[in-house]
Amino acid sequence: MNPSRRRWLQSAALACLGGATPLLAVARPKARVIVIGAGFGGATFAKTLRALSPHTDILLIDARTHWCTGPFTNLAVTGLRSIDSIRRSTIDIGRAHGVRTLVDEVTAIDPITKRVRVASGQTLQADRIVLSPGIAMRWGVIEGLTPALSGAMPHAWTGDAQVQALRDRIDALADGSTVLIAAPPNPYRCPPGPYERASLIAEHLLASGRKRCKILIADAKDDFTKRPLFLAEWDERYGGMIEWIPRAKGGEVVRVDPSSGEVWLRDQPNSIGTHLASIVPPQKAAVIAELADLVDESGWCPVHPQTFESTRHAGIHVLGDAAIAAPMPKSAFAANSQAKLAASAIAAALAGRQPPDARMINTCYSMVAHDAAISVSGFYSAASGRIAIVSEGVSPLNPPGGLRQREAAQAHDWYDSISTDSFGPRA
Amino acid sequence: MPTPRLHFSASLLVAGLIAAAPALATPSAISAKRLSPLALSCQGCHQPAVNAASMPSLADYSAARIAANLRAAREAPEPGSIMARFAKALTDTEIDALAAELGTSAAR
Numbered sequence: 001m002n003p004s005r006r007r008w009l010q011s012a013a014l015a016c017l018g019g020a021t022p023l024l025a026v027a028r029p030k031a032r033v034i035v036i037g038a039g040f041g042g043a044t045f046a047k048t049l050r051a052l053s054p055h056t057d058i059l060l061i062d063a064r065t066h067w068c069t070g071p072f073t074n075l076a077v078t079g080l081r082s083i084d085s086i087r088r089s090t091i092d093i094g095r096a097h098g099v100r101t102l103v104d105e106v107t108a109i110d111p112i113t114k115r116v117r118v119a120s121g122q123t124l125q126a127d128r129i130v131l132s133p134g135i136a137m138r139w140g141v142i143e144g145l146t147p148a149l150s151g152a153m154p155h156a157w158t159g160d161a162q163v164q165a166l167r168d169r170i171d172a173l174a175d176g177s178t179v180l181i182a183a184p185p186n187p188y189r190c191p192p193g194p195y196e197r198a199s200l201i202a203e204h205l206l207a208s209g210r211k212r213c214k215i216l217i218a219d220a221k222d223d224f225t226k227r228p229l230f231l232a233e234w235d236e237r238y239g240g241m242i243e244w245i246p247r248a249k250g251g252e253v254v255r256v257d258p259s260s261g262e263v264w265l266r267d268q269p270n271s272i273g274t275h276l277a278s279i280v281p282p283q284k285a286a287v288i289a290e291l292a293d294l295v296d297e298s299g300w301c302p303v304h305p306q307t308f309e310s311t312r313h314a315g316i317h318v319l320g321d322a323a324i325a326a327p328m329p330k331s332a333f334a335a336n337s338q339a340k341l342a343a344s345a346i347a348a349a350l351a352g353r354q355p356p357d358a359r360m361i362n363t364c365y366s367m368v369a370h371d372a373a374i375s376v377s378g379f380y381s382a383a384s385g386r387i388a389i390v391s392e393g394v395s396p397l398n399p400p401g402g403l404r405q406r407e408a409a410q411a412h413d414w415y416d417s418i419s420t421d422s423f424g425p426r427a
Numbered sequence: 428m429p430t431p432r433l434h435f436s437a438s439l440l441v442a443g444l445i446a447a448a449p450a451l452a453t454p455s456a457i458s459a460k461r462l463s464p465l466a467l468s469c470q471g472c473h474q475p476a477v478n479a480a481s482m483p484s485l486a487d488y489s490a491a492r493i494a495a496n497l498r499a500a501r502e503a504p505e506p507g508s509i510m511a512r513f514a515k516a517l518t519d520t521e522i523d524a525l526a527a528e529l530g531t532s533a534a535r
């Protein structure tokens with residue numbers, strides 16, 4: 001046994017003591033794959049590679065013991081779901097998928113030697129590294145918004161304590177309040193998320209007798225996904241309660257004061273006084289991707305789309321929101337589908353088989369009320385270094401009777417299905 | 428502590444015992460058929476372990492029925508059908524291959 005191999009086994013044995021699934025110790029060398037990030041991309045990758053390559057040693061690392069899924073966060077903050085019902089646990093995911101887990105923060109990755117350092121001090125050796133690390137906020141773009149002060153204007157975009165904070169703040173709104181949702185510039189996690197949020201907050205406020213509230217969406221863009229559908233649904237369901245301010249009309253948030261609730265839009269001399277501001281900041285790939293030299297000048301990770309292997313470092317793959325995979329959106333379903341392709345590609349490489357047919361799909365449902373949803377879907381293929389749209393579609397603007405309700409039922413079924421597929425049954 | 432070989436055999440055994448059951452989402456189900464990435468992605472919604480009302484498991488659908496449903500979604504979709512968005516660019520060959528991967532071979 002060579003020294004690095006011995007260190008790996010020692011590290012792995014330590015991980016076992018921390019509650020992970022048992023190490024399958026064997027004498028012959030087997031591929032060691034470290035997966036960083038236990039969200040939709042990383043968890044699905046671990047499950048799929050475990051199935052396709054049973055002898056590979058897979059370690060799934062996430063700094064979080066528990067977190068809330070991005071999908072259905074807007075239902076949880078408006079009381080349509082409990083927060084507990086969208087919570088998932090790293091260790092439970094490892095148990096469900098038969099892979100070892102380590103709850104620790106990855107602090108460094110050497111992209112050449114494939115060594116991974118975690119906050120507790122261990123250094124782990126991999127043969128391949130797969131990152132599905134999610135996003136980081138670009139602090140400093142909006143003046144006055146810092147990580148420490150962000151909780152007073154909760155984005156609730158990363159599944160942490162801000163989800164409960166936003167729910168509490170919505171509950172506490174008095175009639176006549178002004179709510180402002182800041183929608184970030186492209187690209188960002190969950191493109192329809194800010195607009196779904198406005199819809200469900202409007203419904204929640206109306207249903208609880210707070211009819212004089214106003215919801216402003218201050219947008220850094222001039223367009224957004226499913227825009228004609230959202231605008232029509234808002235008009236029909238919520239009258240003038242929701243107002244969308246596009247970039248061209250000065251919608252971009254440039255400064256905030258989290259202590260007073262004031263928000264300043266570009267080129268507007270006066271601030272807007274808010275009772276609740278949910279400021280979703282501009283985004284980039286998670287910090288660990290930057291530390292590992294996996295991002296380009298855009299702040300996101302370029303990949304070969306047939307395998308999601310980094311174009312910057314061989315043997316390292318980046319999936320999900322952190323990867324540059326346009327025209328696929330940064331969505332849970334896209335991460336799940338990318339993970340299945342990447343795991344199939346790595347399993348094929350390990351076994352000396354031909355790479356798989358590189359096709360992926362996505363659907364994003366958006367709830368526009370508790371019993372109404374709209375959706376957009378895409379079918380993608382990857383070839384010659386780019387991802388192409390094979391086919392796509394969106395809900396019709398004038399729906400046949402009952403379609404919005406049927407899509408709402410589908411959205412709930414989709415959530416149960418994709419989260420069970422990615423994370424296993426709820427413990 | 429089981430060896431990987433034992434672990435793998437056990438998985439195959441379990442797969443063999445409940446191969447006809449719809450609630451099959453274990454890794455062994457994937458490894459037994461080595462589904463393509465596209466077929467695996469279908470299971471993101473058509474998840475055997477959930478078998479949701481609007482997006483049922485395909486595990487106990489015949490390949491012929493899946494193929495017929497995909498052709499119907501391509502040629503005469505219900506208004507607002509999500510499956511039509513995926514089916515509209517599939518060739519007959521692609522539909523038959525996908526149906527064979529996802530469905531049972533026995534007619535039902």
